[in-house]
Amino acid sequence: MENSQQGNERLRLQVVIASTRPGRVGKPIGAWVAAEARQHEQFAVEVADLAAIKLPFFDELNHPRLQKYQHPHTKDWSARIAASDAFVFVQPEYNYSISAPLKNALDYLVVEWNQKPTAFVSYGGVSAGLRAAGAAHLAGAGGAQHDADCPGGQYSLRDQHDA
Numbered sequence: 001m002e003n004s005q006q007g008n009e010r011l012r013l014q015v016v017i018a019s020t021r022p023g024r025v026g027k028p029i030g031a032w033v034a035a036e037a038r039q040h041e042q043f044a045v046e047v048a049d050l051a052a053i054k055l056p057f058f059d060e061l062n063h064p065r066l067q068k069y070q071h072p073h074t075k076d077w078s079a080r081i082a083a084s085d086a087f088v089f090v091q092p093e094y095n096y097s098i099s100a101p102l103k104n105a106l107d108y109l110v111v112e113w114n115q116k117p118t119a120f121v122s123y124g125g126v127s128a129g130l131r132a133a134g135a136a137h138l139a140g141a142g143g144a145q146h147d148a149d150c151p152g153g154q155y156s157l158r159d160q161h162d163a
């Protein structure tokens with residue numbers, strides 16, 4: 001699969017839902033983000049729900065920068081992210097950081113994330129996900145070098161929980 005910027009297609013925006021637990025608020029927030037993004041006619045919007053994608057804990061033999069993937073789930077995830085032009089990570093804050101499924105999904109790939117614009121919609125308790133957004137940046141989400149390309153860069157939502 002090729003990056004859509006090489007053709008005349010609309011830019012492909014991947015909305016990654018980073019929480020996987022039953023009852024998560026991440027799912028409706030992700031649906032809202034995708035619906036908002038679809039109003040922007042420049043994007044073909046896809047939702048990557050990590051609860052549905054079900055990546056196992058990172059299990060590849062080789063360093064991901066080599067792209068010598070052994071498992072079908074890695075090849076599928078690689079193809080999906082390689083074909084994406086930009087990302088919005090919809091993420092809760094768990095224990096002052098990003099969710100384990102998101103960290104795992106990031107760790108699987110290197111090249112496919114690189115040099116692509118990235119934005120964060122974070123949410124949580126008292127911090128409204130601020131520390132999780134910072135941690136995602138440090139973890140290299142979306143190649144993170146270009147996350148400032150997205151207007152606003154980060155949006156935070158606070159729920160009724162305390163942290």
Ligand SMILES: Cc1cc2nc3c(=O)[nH]c(=O)nc-3n(C[C@H](O)[C@H](O)[C@H](O)COP(=O)(O)O)c2cc1C
Nearest residue numbers: 019024025026092093094095096124125126127163
């Ligand atoms: C295991 C766990 C750890 C959490 N840690 C924090 C935290 O450190 N800071 C915070 O502001 N909220 C924290 N929260 C609150 C969550 O961010 C909040 O409940 C959010 O709605 C969870 O997202 P989800 O419903 O999509 O799973 C935590 C919640 C859970 C379940």
